[in-house]
Every structure is written in structure tokens, then in C-alpha cells.
Amino acid sequence: MKSAVETLNPTRVRLTVEVPFEELKASLDAAYKKINQQVTVKGFRRGKIPARVIDQRFGRGAVLEEAVNDALPKFYTEAVNEGELNVLGQPDVDITELKDGELLAFTAEVDIRPTLEIPDYSGIEVEVDAVEVSDEDIDKSVEQLRERFASTSPVERAAQDGDVVTIDLEAKVDGKVLEDGVAHGVSYTIGSGELLEGIDDAVKGLEAGGSASFTSELKGGSAEGEEAEVTVKVSEVKARELPALDDDFAQLASEFDTLEELRADSAKRLAQMKKYDQATQAQEKVLDALLELVEVPIPEKLLADEVETRKHNLVNHQLGQMGLDLAKYLEIQGKTEEEFDAETKAQAEKGIKTQFILDELVNKEKLNVSQEELTEHLMRRAQSSGMSPDQFAQAVVEGGQVPMLVGEVARGKALAVVVEAATVKDTNGEAVDLDEEDETVEAVAEEGVATAEGADETPAEEKPEA
Numbered sequence: 132m133k134s135a136v137e138t139l140n141p142t143r144v145r146l147t148v149e150v151p152f153e154e155l156k157a158s159l160d161a162a163y164k165k166i167n168q169q170v171t172v173k174g175f176r177r178g179k180i181p182a183r184v185i186d187q188r189f190g191r192g193a194v195l196e197e198a199v200n201d202a203l204p205k206f207y208t209e210a211v212n213e214g215e216l217n218v219l220g221q222p223d224v225d226i227t228e229l230k231d232g233e234l235l236a237f238t239a240e241v242d243i244r245p246t247l248e249i250p251d252y253s254g255i256e257v258e259v260d261a262v263e264v265s266d267e268d269i270d271k272s273v274e275q276l277r278e279r280f281a282s283t284s285p286v287e288r289a290a291q292d293g294d295v296v297t298i299d300l301e302a303k304v305d306g307k308v309l310e311d312g313v314a315h316g317v318s319y320t321i322g323s324g325e326l327l328e329g330i331d332d333a334v335k336g337l338e339a340g341g342s343a344s345f346t347s348e349l350k351g352g353s354a355e356g357e358e359a360e361v362t363v364k365v366s367e368v369k370a371r372e373l374p375a376l377d378d379d380f381a382q383l384a385s386e387f388d389t390l391e392e393l394r395a396d397s398a399k400r401l402a403q404m405k406k407y408d409q410a411t412q413a414q415e416k417v418l419d420a421l422l423e424l425v426e427v428p429i430p431e432k433l434l435a436d437e438v439e440t441r442k443h444n445l446v447n448h449q450l451g452q453m454g455l456d457l458a459k460y461l462e463i464q465g466k467t468e469e470e471f472d473a474e475t476k477a478q479a480e481k482g483i484k485t486q487f488i489l490d491e492l493v494n495k496e497k498l499n500v501s502q503e504e505l506t507e508h509l510m511r512r513a514q515s516s517g518m519s520p521d522q523f524a525q526a527v528v529e530g531g532q533v534p535m536l537v538g539e540v541a542r543g544k545a546l547a548v549v550v551e552a553a554t555v556k557d558t559n560g561e562a563v564d565l566d567e568e569d570e571t572v573e574a575v576a577e578e579g580v581a582t583a584e585g586a587d588e589t590p591a592e593e594k595p596e597a
Contacts, residue, residue, distance in 0.1 A: 134210035141245045142430040146210045146222075150235040155202055162197035191231065199226065199235060207239055217244040219433055242430035247491045250424050253552045257416035261557035262405045264398050272397040276384050277376065283369040289336045290368045292322045296334055297367040302349065302359040311352045312359065316366075327361060337365045351454065409557070410565060417550045418485065427484045437479040438472075489542035496548055500540045508540045 132154060137145040166185055167178045175184065185194065203224060211218055222241035229235055283295050290296050296319055302312030321331055327347040337343060342364040349359050374380045381393040446457050455463075461471055492498075513523035527533055555563040 132206060132209060134213055136214040136216065139240070141428040142219075142433075143240060143242050144214075144216065146207070146214065146239040146241070148206055148210045148237055148239070150202070150206055152230070152233050152235065154206075155198055155235060158198040158202035158205075159194065161201055162194050165197060166194065195229065195231060199229065202235070203237065206235075206237075210239070211241075216241075219243060219430055220436070242433055244487060244490075245428045247425060247427065247487060249488065249491055249495060252421055252424060252549050255417055255420045255424075255549070255553035256556070257413060257420060257553060258556055258558060259409050259412040259416065259563060260405075261559045261561070262402060262409055264401045264405065268401050269394050269397050272401060273376070273394060276397075277373050277380065280380070280384055281371045281373050283371050286368055286370045287338070288368065289338050290321060290334050290365060292331075292335065293371055294321050295319070295369040295371060296321060296337075296365050297369075298334065299364045299366065301362045302354075303362075304349075304354050304357050304359050306360075309352065309354055309359070312349075312354070320371075330361070330363060333361075333363050334365055337368075339365055339367050341365050355454075356459070409563065413553075413555045413563065413565060414546060414550055417553045417555075418546060420553070421488060421546075421549055422481065422484050425484075425488050427487050429480060429483050433483060434476070434479055437483060438476050441475050441479055486538075486542065489545040490538070492545035492548065493541045496545060498541055498544045498548070500537050500544070504540050504544075505537060508536060508543075512536070 132151070133149045135147045137147065139145055163182050163185060164178075166189065167180050170180070170185075170189065171177060172180050172184060172188060175181075182194075207222060207224070219242040222239040224237055224239045226235070226237045228237075286294075298317050298319055300312075300314045300317060302309050304312075317326075319326055319330070319334075321334060324331075327350065329345040329347045333343040333345040342362060344360060344362045346358055347361055349355055349357055374383065376390060378389045381387045381390045385393050385396070387393045387396060445460075450456065450460050457468075457471075461468060464471075466474075509524055509527070510520050513520045516523060518526070527536060551565060555565060557563055
């Protein structure tokens with residue numbers, strides 16, 4: 132076999148391949164055997180029909196077509212390997228010559244990964260938020276904990292903000308009660324914003340037994356999006372009582388004996404959260420700076436496929452689970468379809484660029500992924516998807532997506548290398564030393580890479596392999 136490579140552009144090549152006919156022998160034998168099992172000729176047992184009879188009855192052309200279809204993937208792969216090409220997607224193959232007993236010639240056009248030059252990235256400088264925990268932050272954290280331990284008790288007065296009311300609801304559209312527009316015994320905290328718009332004003336001031344009507348747009352059900360006349364009746368009013376902020380509360384709500392110890396622990400946890408947020412911010416800004424440094428040509432078909440995949444996953448899975456279609460989603464977001472398409476394309480471009488650049492860095496820095504690192508990444512992805520590690524691992528294996536997860540870990544490590552080499556300062560002008568947080572930086576980087584590339588939380592979706 133002879134092959135030659137012609138570069139059409141930085142991301143596409145044409146392979147020209149010539150195969151001596153004798154190299155088709157194995158595929159010809161396989162073609163005769165396959166046809167033998169599929170046809171019946173009087174006087175011959177199935178599978179025992181001579182080749183000459185098959186040629187006479189069904190034509191040599193049918194055999195050649197079967198043989199060529201069988202052989203093309205093998206010869207194409209050999210040509211790719213010989214040319215040391217890193218191909219993307221499926222090739223467009225054109226058989227240019229087929230002479231029985233002499234020669235098979237074909238061309239194959241295919242997208243390839245572009246050759247990238249990674250410049251010195253140690254000069255990247257970014258600014259991130261300082262890690263500062265204020266008394267106000269601590270107060271808010273303790274107050275949220277206090278809210279969780281609130282109790283309620285019935286009161287004989289008009290409902291007011293913060294009260295918990297038990298209500299019955301009835302929704303009418305065009306004067307008719309909806310089949311799914313009636314609910315009884317609903318518990319609602321006034322001011323929470325968890326039900327219909329306008330319900331807070333309607334129930335405030337009502338005592339048990341009181342009712343009111345208001346107009347609101349329905350958020351779900353058979354008449355979703357339509358204006359409805361809603362009647363609400365209050366059957367019970369309960370006041371929420373918060374525990375006193377003292378040592379007794381600390382002992383009730385935590386393992387600490389004093390409120391001071393509880394506040395100190397809250398400060399510690401808030402600082403850890405802010406450090407994680409700081410690492411995330413550094414990773415995002417460093418990645419954006421790295422993308423600006425490298426010129427990355429993108430194959431048009433790969434980009435189109437990635438845009439279509441992202442749109443498909445959003446519409447058919449994420450929005451589907453929420454009971455929304457694209458039109459309703461765009462209305463909620465306040466975007467036109469053109470703006471949505473432009474944003475999706477920009478996100479897809481960033482994802483592909485991220486993958487290309489970090490893969491190049493993986494090779495340049497000779498980064499490997501250990502079984503322990505892969506397992507830790509799988510655990511994190513499983514947690515974010517809401518699946519158990521065993522379920523997630525099974526879905527990954529069945530979907531053939533283990534290489535995808537390995538790639539995410541490797542690219543996360545590559546990005547962590549860049550982050551650690553960059554100069555990161557906080558808004559106070561202080562240097563941020565992320566080397567002390569190696570595991571955190573790598574974990575954050577892996578998440579950032581998955582987000583930039585558009586990886587799904589569950590491994591069931593397919594995306595173009597870049």
C-alpha cells in the first residue's frame with residue numbers, strides 16, 4: 132500500500148491511497164463467505180457455493196463492493212498511522228479507481244487536530260478576590276443555621292411576613308376551574324416566593340378562615356403561562372419562633388458548647404469556602420488568559436457538531452427535565468434565538484480550544500493519570516450528577532466514556548500546572564500561593580475543564596470526540 136498526505140488547511144488533510152489488488156485477498160475471501168451465507172443456489176448447499184458460481188449468478192461487482200467496504204477501514208487506518216495524523220471524526224472517502232485484479236485507489240478527506248505552539252505561560256498574571264470573612268458573614272451563617280431550628284406555633288391573629296400558613300388554592304382560567312388547579316392543605320411561608328406571584332399580598336392580613344382572590348400567571352400545569360384567577364383560603368396561621376442566640380443554641384445546633392465556639396467554626400468554614408472560590412476564580416481567569424495566548428484553528432464540522440450537541444442536550448435533557456421547551460427558556464432568559472445560537476457557538480469554540488490547548492500541554496509536560504486520580508474524579512462527577520459512584524461508573528463503562536474522564540483529569544492537571552506557574556494576586560495586592568492547595572487546584576481545574584468543554588453531569592450524553 133502507498134499513501135500520501137496533502138494539507139488542505141491547518142485542520143483538514145486529504146489522504147491519497149493506492150492498494151495492490153493482492154492485498155484485498157482477505158477481504159475478497161470474506162466477501163465470498165458472507166454472500167455464501169446469504170444466498171441460495173439450486174444444486175449447492177448453503178455456504179458451499181463456488182466463487183465462480185457466485186460471480187455468474189450475482190456478479191463480480193457485488194463481491195468487489197463487499198470486499199472494498201470491508202477493506203477500506205483497515206487501509207484508511209494504516210494510512211492515518213503512516214502519516215502520523217491525529218484525526219477528528221469520520222472521513223469523506225471517494226474511490227477513485229478500482230481495477231479488478233490490479234488496483235484499488237481512494238482518497239479520504241478528514242479533519243485533524245491542528246499543530247499548536249504553546250508559548251511561555253509563566254508570565255500570566257491575574258487578580259482574584261481576597262479571602263476575607265467579616266462579622267456580617269459570620270452573622271449571616273449563624274442566622275441561616277438558626278432558621279433551620281425555628282419552631283412554629285398556631286396564633287389567633289392576621290397573617291404577616293414570615294408566618295407559616297396552611298392554605299387551599301383554586302385556579303380558574305376564563306371562569307372555569309382547572310382540573311389540576313385545586314390544592315388543599317398547602318403549607319406556605321409568607322415571603323418565601325415559592326408559590327405564585329401575588330400570593331403574599333393576598334394572604335397577609337387574613338386570619339384563619341379568611342379568603343382572598345388575586346390574578347397570577349401560572350408557573351406549571353395544564354395552563355402554564357396563562358393568567359388565572361386564584362382564590363386562596365387560609366385555614367391556619369402559625370408564627371415562626373427562632374431560638375435565642377446563646378450557648379444552649381450552640382449545643383442544640385452543633386457539637387460545640389458555646390456560641391463563641393460555634394461562631395469560630397463558622398468563620399473557619401467560610402474561609403475555606405472563600406479559598407475554594409478564590410481557586411476557582413484563579414483557574415477561570417488563568418484559562419481565559421491562556422486561551423488568549425494561543426492561536427487555535429477550529430475544524431468547521433467539529434464546531435458545528437459541538438454546537439448541535441450542546442443544543443440537543445439542553446433542549447432534550449436539561450429543559451425536558453424542567454418541563455420547558457426552548458421558546459419558553461429563551462423567554463425566561465430574555466434572549467432571542469439568534470443571541471442563544473451566538474452564545475452556544477462561543478461556548479463551543481471555547482470548549483474545543485480548551486481541549487486542544489490542554490491536550491497539547493498534557494503531551495508537552497508528559498502528564499499521566501493514576502487510577503487513584505481517576506477514581507477521585509469519578510467520585511466528584513458522580514456526586515455532582517446525583518448518582519451513586521457505582522451507578523455513575525457503570526454508566527461510564529457502558530457508554531465507553533472512560534477515555535473521556537481520563538482526558539478530563541489529564542487536562543485538569545495541565546491547567547493546574549499553568550495556574551501554579553502564573554502570578555495570582557488578590558484585590559489587596561497580596562500574592563496568592565496556590566501551591567499549598569495542590570489537590571484543591573487540580574480538583575477545581577478538572578471541574579473548570581469539564582464546564583468549559585460542556586461535559587454533562589451524567590455520562591449518558593454523547594459529544595463529539597475532539
